[in-house]
Amino acid sequence: MIDAIAFKYRTGTPWMDLPERFGSWKGVHNRLRVWAADGTWKRVLTALLAQADAEGDLEWNVAVDSTVVRAHQHAAGARQKGPLPASRTTMPLDAPAVA
Numbered sequence: 001m002i003d004a005i006a007f008k009y010r011t012g013t014p015w016m017d018l019p020e021r022f023g024s025w026k027g028v029h030n031r032l033r034v035w036a037a038d039g040t041w042k043r044v045l046t047a048l049l050a051q052a053d054a055e056g057d058l059e060w061n062v063a064v065d066s067t068v069v070r071a072h073q074h075a076a077g078a079r080q081k082g083p084l085p086a087s088r089t090t091m092p093l094d095a096p097a098v099a
Helices: 002-011 025-038 040-054
Strands: none
Touching: 002 025, 025 040
16 A cells, blocks of 8 residues: 555556556555545654654755745735836927927
8 A cells, every 4th residue: 555655656647547556546545545634644754753863864955946946926026015106208298309
């Protein structure tokens, strides 16, 4: 069951395309949902982190690049507040006309 779930998330394949060697995709999907709802995955992660920390194997390296992180629309120069400024005339009305 865990191999099937890992395969699905590692490859990004749709549930319906899960290889038959893992059994029914519906069974795997339902088990994943039940384990997520009852806190099984949280307990597994906590236990694995505690074990790795006790053995000195826990090291956090985080890499973030622009393919993962996107700026909020306001960070891209969008107008933040207030009414739009009125358009400015480029030449005073009483200026001589150019021929």
